[in-house]
Amino acid sequence: MDMRRLFLFLIFSFSLVILWSEWTHQNEPAISAVEAAKTKDPSIPAEPVRPKEQVSAPAETQKVSVSGNKIVVTTDTFKAEINTAGGNIQRLDLLQHKEASDQSKPLTLLQQRGDHIYIAQSGLLGKGLPTHNAEFSAAGDEFHLAEGQDKLEVRLTAIDTGEAQVTKVYTFHRGSYLIDVGYEIVNKGTVELLPSAYFQLVRDSTPVSGTSKFVPTYTGPAVYTDQEKFKKVEFSDIEKNKVKLPTNPDNGWIGMLQHYFVSAWLPAAKGPREFYAKKLEGNEFSAGVILPVAKIEPGQTGKISATLYAGPAQSKLDDIAPGLGLTVDYGWLTIIATPLFWLLSHIDDWIHNWGVSIILLTVLIKLVFFPLSAASYRSMAKMRLLAPKLEKIKQQYSDDREKLNHAMMDLYKTEKINPLGGCLPMLIQIPVFIALYWAILSSVELRHAPFFGWITDLSATDPYYVLPLIMGISMLVQSKLNPLPPDPLQAKLMQIMPVVFSVVFFFFPAGLVLYSVVNNILSIAQQWYITRGQATATKGGAKA
Known part of the structure; x- marks a missing residue:
């Protein structure tokens, strides 16, 4: 046996893997409509189970159109569009990275257009509290990170929230791909509130344009906890209800990967949370995390927040959150590839x-x-x-x-x-x-x-x-x-x-x-x- 024959065998095996992957993708069963969730909008996650006497009824909100006002936020890193219909990030341009097809334009990571959706949503669960479909108002339509400022805060006020006053706060940071997303909840009623907050990414399963079939890369959700480590969540597994996410974790994050880039919701380092991933309408999927909010007594204010990372996938992301650097997908040879790239990057320095x-x-x-x-x-x-x-x-x-x-x-x-x-x-x-x-x-x-x-x-x-x-x-x-x-x-x-x-x-x-x-x-x-x-x-x- 010589090297030519061995090399031919390896290439033949690699080709079979590629062909099998493409065949299974082309022959996936047609996407069927999912059953309606307990809420009227299936994109709103189910409220986590609480002790019986503390359970609040899920929000009965209809899905609204994305016809609200557009708020444009510009920093040295991002140009973001937030829609007052839901208060969600519906577009996010990475100003320091360029589009593959046109390097005169910044790369658009998050966007919502006719043939593609990839957006970051968040909302509250509890009677009368605003979900990602609620209407918000803001003090202006444009916000800019001024020279000398280290951070920029954008505040949105929820409309028609009943006995709660809710403010959604976005905080952008200079030179950073991190966005803090938080809620301030004022209980104006006469009974205590025990809400939960959810933070999710919604994306269709279409791979990023420009990806070669000869060098396939992963597109889809991923989750990390200290106990179960890094785990990819295939879109096909979500559709077939074969996903097993970490149960009762007190740490970790969930995100969405595509070639070179990642977006991920990063809750606080420690604390209870519930991860979920589910099929939505058409070709859309959601992956997110639900966080409990501490009990809010009448007249008191409660706060909850999570951080969104949206930017390039790099090994140094472990400095931001444990395991986030694993979004750089080196495959099963990560243990060898990581030091090799470390050496390569030092040579480039x-x-x-x-x-x-x-x-x-x-x-x-x-x-x-x-x-x-x-x-x-x-x-x-x-x-x-x-x-x-x-x-x-x-x-x-x-x-x-x-x-x-x-x-x-x-x-x-x-x-x-x-x-x-x-x-x-x-x-x-x-x-x-x-x-x-x-x-x-x-x-x-x-x-x-x-x-x-x-x-x-x-x-x-x-x-x-x-x-x-x-x-x-x-x-x-x-x-x-x-x-x-x-x-x-x-x-x-x-x-x-x-x-x-x-x-x-x-x-x-x-x-x-x-x-x-x-x-x-x-x-x-x-x-x-x-x-x-x-x-x-x-x-x-x-x-x-």
Whole structure:
């Protein structure tokens, strides 16, 4: 078994996984309407169970249209739109990140339009209290974070709340992707109030535009607690009622992930909470958390709040909340990918070019694994020199498979060659290179990061396909250095592999292709050097 056959097997397996994922997505059952919740609007979560004497009736509110007034909030980080119909964030632009298709425009993370919905909602549960459908009023239509201000507060007053006066308060911070969302509840009645607050994200299941089918990334909810750690919640599982969220947690958060970016509701570090995820109308899903509010006596004021993070997914988010850095999805090789990206980012701090940093990191990894690679290439070189003898044996025993295998094993023993010697050292390296692959794919730092010349975005495809073509040529050179498989069919497959890979890599981000090209070129140099030395040594021994 040689590296070409092993590589073909790995690629074939990877392709099967991709095809299966796409087939299951295309053949999902049609979305059926969900049963009506106890409240008239199914987007309002059910009120958590309380002791019998303290339960308040759920709010009987109808879903209202989004025709309220638009409030625009601008900071150095965000341009947000809050609608007075519900007091929800219906649009959120990240001013320091650009759209993939048009870098002259800021990236829109949250939005509500005809074919796509992704919004942040919140409300109160309890008789007469405002849900995310209630009407609010504000002191103005535009708010700006002024020069010298560290934070900006936007206050909305709920209309027609009966015996409670409710104010919804948004607090934006300079240089931050955090938004504090809180409620101030004044009990103007004669009986105590025991409300709950909910904070949710509503999104359709459509992946973010521009995501390649060849490099699929996760889109959907995720939840984290100290006890059960990070857990993705697939949209398909929500629809089939197969979701098992943490029960009775006193910590953790819930959010919504898409490639490079995340939004998450972050309640206080400690305290009771209830997570939920459910199917709404059409293709919409909600994921959120319910927080209890302390008992509010007549004439008293109660407060409750949670923090919304809406921005790039980065490993340093663990400084904001435990486990939030896991929203950078490195897959099952996170334990390897995390230190690799840490090293890559430190190289970039020195070089200030992510493309050059990828090259240098690949060189470092190849140096670390040089002894293993050398052992592999020596074994392959010996196999190449042994090819004429193997071909002779094959012709001699072409009609007897058992004798053929026995003769080949005898030859390996005589020549002291392990036929798997070229594969085993490389197998040890595969997890490292796959981990680096996912680290490059998942890192928002490479989004719109230029390399040089025509490559102005390492997260996008090479516009002129130069790197994929170099990739194909490098694979062709590698195939010439490797011994030909004895099977004619396998030999033909090895010849067309460079062409197939070139076409496939047309759709890969330039950063990933750059990594593969550098890795191939270094492998060619190593293999040529070792093969040449092996051939010289063999000739020298023959002369002696």
